[in-house]
Amino acid sequence: xxxxxxxxxxxxxxxxxxxxxxxxxxxxxxxxxxxxxxxxxxxxxxxxxxxxxxxxxxxxxxxxxxxxxxxxxxx
Amino acid sequence: xxxxxxxxxxxxxxxxxxxxxxxxxxxxxxxxxxxxxxxxxxxxxxxxxxxxxxxxxxxxxxxxxxxxxxxxxxxxxxxxxxxxxxxxxxxxxxxxxxxxxxxxxxxxxxxxxxxxxxxxxxxxxxxxxxxxxxxxxxxxxxxxxxxxxxxxxxxxxxxxxxxxxxxxxxxxxxxxxxxxxxxxxxxxxxxxxxxxxxxxxxxxxxxxxxxxxxxxxxxxxxxxxxxxxxxxxxxxxxxxxxxxxxxxxxxxxxxxxxxxxxxxxxxxxxxxxxxxxxxxxxxxxxxxxxxxxxxxxxxxxxxxxxxxxxxxxxxxxxxxxxxxxxxxxxxxxxxxxxxxxxxxxxxxxxxxxx
Numbered sequence: 055x056x057x058x059x060x061x062x063x064x065x066x067x068x069x070x071x072x073x074x075x076x077x078x079x080x081x082x083x084x085x086x087x088x089x090x091x092x093x094x095x096x097x098x099x100x101x102x103x104x105x106x107x108x109x110x111x112x113x114x115x116x117x118x119x120x121x122x123x124x125x126x127x128x129x
Numbered sequence: 130x131x132x133x134x135x136x137x138x139x140x141x142x143x144x145x146x147x148x149x150x151x152x153x154x155x156x157x158x159x160x161x162x163x164x165x166x167x168x169x170x171x172x173x174x175x176x177x178x179x180x181x182x183x184x185x186x187x188x189x190x191x192x193x194x195x196x197x198x199x200x201x202x203x204x205x206x207x208x209x210x211x212x213x214x215x216x217x218x219x220x221x222x223x224x225x226x227x228x229x230x231x232x233x234x235x236x237x238x239x240x241x242x243x244x245x246x247x248x249x250x251x252x253x254x255x256x257x258x259x260x261x262x263x264x265x266x267x268x269x270x271x272x273x274x275x276x277x278x279x280x281x282x283x284x285x286x287x288x289x290x291x292x293x294x295x296x297x298x299x300x301x302x303x304x305x306x307x308x309x310x311x312x313x314x315x316x317x318x319x320x321x322x323x324x325x326x327x328x329x330x331x332x333x334x335x336x337x338x339x340x341x342x343x344x345x346x347x348x349x350x351x352x353x354x355x356x357x358x359x360x361x362x363x364x365x366x367x368x369x370x371x372x373x374x375x376x377x378x379x380x381x382x383x384x385x386x387x388x389x390x391x392x393x394x395x396x397x398x399x400x401x402x403x404x405x406x407x408x409x410x411x412x413x414x415x416x417x418x419x420x421x422x423x424x425x426x427x428x429x430x431x432x433x434x435x436x437x438x439x440x441x442x443x444x445x446x447x448x449x450x451x452x453x454x455x456x457x458x459x460x461x462x463x464x465x466x467x468x469x470x471x472x473x474x475x476x477x478x479x480x481x482x483x
Contacts (some may be wrong), residue, residue: 091365108366
């Protein structure tokens with residue numbers, strides 16, 4: 055799961071060449087912008103069948119928190 | 130889910146009008162880098178947009194011209210038109226209703242039921258439902274005009290890259306008739322007012338009166354500067370909403386009325402942006418050939434996007450064939466609705482430019 059999640063996450067934000075840590079605050083990435091955000095929403099829906107409401111999404115800060123939320127919603 | 134079936138209703142003609150002036154996203158200085166611009170165009174599919182900027186045109190003027198062109202070709206007597214509905218979020222005045230002004234401008238009879246509906250992206254489907262219901266309950270008037278248009282380009286801040294390059298202006302006219310034996314309309318409609326702030330103009334209405342503060346610009350983030358009379362668009366929130374609600378509404382109405390997706394000739398989506406619309410299309414597993422786009426040429430034209438897409442992209446099949454069409458509008462409100470309709474060789478002049 056973690057590997058698949060990181061792969062999807064990197065693809066959405068075009069971070070393929072980077073090392074991602076679960077403690078990273080994803081909004082601090084230089085690559086984080088509104089289109090990246092939309093790509094992330096789309097890829098989480100496509101790969102995991104998960105759509106996180108905007109209000110809930112705004113509470114998430116780190117890559118790890120996002121992954122936990124996706125896992126929770128898949129269950 | 131709220132479903133409606135309105136039998137004996139037929140769409141007999143459609144026309145669309147856009148302002149002549151074009152803004153090209155490939156020439157816009159709003160983007161910081163070329164890379165930003167290319168990414169934007171690739172994701173949204175929007176190359177250019179028509180705008181009323183620099184003219185004194187209102188949505189009602191674009192709708193008026195569309196209606197005149199449609200009436201000239203369809204051959205209806207104006208005295209036969211008993212219903213006029215104007216759907217817009219950019220009316221002429223706070224009051225009176227623009228539909229009243231249009232009744233007179235179009236030379237319709239005073240024996241005419243005219244009203245405005247304030248909806249955007251979902252507006253054509255809601256307007257069609259409303260006019261069809263009125264025609265169904267009418268005792269003696271069997272013809273109605275649905276005028277749907279918006280000039281949202283004037284509501285966007287030129288310093289807001291999250292809204293400005295997305296929107297275009299257009300006005301449309303749809304001729305609707307009560308006709309025994311016509312298949313009619315099958316509709317699903319829904320609302321989520323909890324997210325009403327996702328797309329809004331905060332000031333200038335009666336909740337927040339216009340004041341000098343309304344004109345103060347705020348920097349929301351770099352590249353997003355606007356005042357309180359200019360439109361907010363929560364892109365990610367609306368994206369999440371669109372890719373969730375639109376496919377459910379479309380598959381919901383098809384399932385409820387037991388219509389197979391293969392029986393559909395065209396799926397006409399509100400033209401939000403390409404990324405969102407393609408997500409919706411793929412979720413429904415519909416071939417790209419069946420899903421027309423007017424986004425590259427016209428952008429997101431709010432309430433008029435469904436009829437403008439039909440007129441600009443489906444003119445030939447509309448004029449010469451029988452079609453089963455599903456249309457889905459989703460956005461400001463938040464409000465969304467889907468309709469299944471059949472058209473049979475309707476009047477459809479090419480898009481008019483004024």
